[in-house]
Amino acid sequence: MRYISTRGGINPIPFKETVLMGLAEDGGLILPDNIPQVSANTLYLWRGLSYSELAFEVLSLFADDIPGDDLKNLVEKAYSSFSHPEICPVVKKGDIWILELFHGPTLAFKDIALQFLGNLFEYLLIERKQKMNILGATSGDTGSAAIYGVRGRQNINIFILFPKGRVSPIQELQMTTVPDQNVFCLAIEGTFDDCQYIVKSIFNDLDFKKKYSLGAVNSINWARVLAQVVYYIWAYFRVIESEKVKEVRFSVPTGNFGDIFAGYLAKRIIGKGIERLVLATNENDILTRFVNKGDYSLGQVTSTISPSMDIQIASNFERYLYYLLNEEPSRVREAMEHFSQTGKLAFSAEEIAKVKKDFLSASISQKETLAMIASFYEKTGYVLDPHTAVGVAAGFKFKDERPMIALATAHPAKFPEAVKQAIGREPEKPESLKGLEEKPKRVKVLPAKIEKVKEFVAQNALI
Structure with a gap:
């Protein structure tokens, strides 16, 4: 398997190179040169596998330059830290299925990718006798999951930017109370989009990226999506x-x-089986407007009770755009240049029809989110976190005779204020969240300025 850039500006590279490169050197995102579609017989054999066994089989299709035994060990080590024997249990609640993705060390779906990616980074760096400085931005859960994935690991420092005052208190505590000296938390005086813009700009400074051996842990890293x-x-x-x-x-x-792009890939890999994906947004609805109207245009970021979704610029959108524009890198490059200049993209009726074969979409307000947490709890006794509630509410809008599987992306205890507002009490707190408030915090507040972040990274990087 070889990998290319959405913008066509790099020579094809093997899987290991994609992990360490993160963002492609032409500013695009990395994708495989083909998406394998597995046979019906293979799918039948996969059905009886454990989660770790299935992960090994799927990853083997794309990571063919890692010896099988090594890949198997990386996968097994990644999921040994999960609290549920099935890793990602699927439970039926009322008329909907809930895919629980919050049984990892930070109680968020991002642990599933980042526990694996942390192991993979360490494996590759030791193999190559190299060092890496991970730079990432978070709107909530990515930061703590990334930190827990690489804390204390050899040859790695990690720098995580988050918007000051715009992540939940527990999310912030999970990041800033980690004592390992290879962890640096930066509270940026701005929005998540500011954080993301700073990170992407620094990665686009190729001299700086090379000098400080920068690596990506955000979902721009292909291994994480995979x-x-x-x-x-x-x-x-x-x-x-x-x-x-x-x-x-x-x-x-x-x-x-x-996350939904990973679902799109799964849909392509297994062929028939995933009929469509429901893209659920909160009031920050750029992606819903894209699916429903072909309108991908920037708006103001609205702060909500589902803060991990308070985003206007969707950093993985370019990957889907590549397939929407018939895998033509020149068209992707032109579209992204137009977007950076104007803040908007428009699509033809034919392109919108193509999108609607893959996706349905709804924007769920905070009022609807709270109502869903309350009604779902009343009917099933199950407590949803506000992000999961957005997905469940959108799922019910498009429920037909097919089973609907809603992704539960975080444990409700990470958002106690929103849950209490909905059901009158806070959710039960897992052991891993108890006592965080008493731990010392390690955090640096910086303005939303690229040069200030570069200066901090340069002073604290492993070189």
């Missing part, structure tokens, strides 16, 4: 076996398009 493909296929198997059906739909709360 690891997320697995749980779509896993949940598909669980539900078709239980319901005795051939097709399902998934509802995915998303702001950055990374």
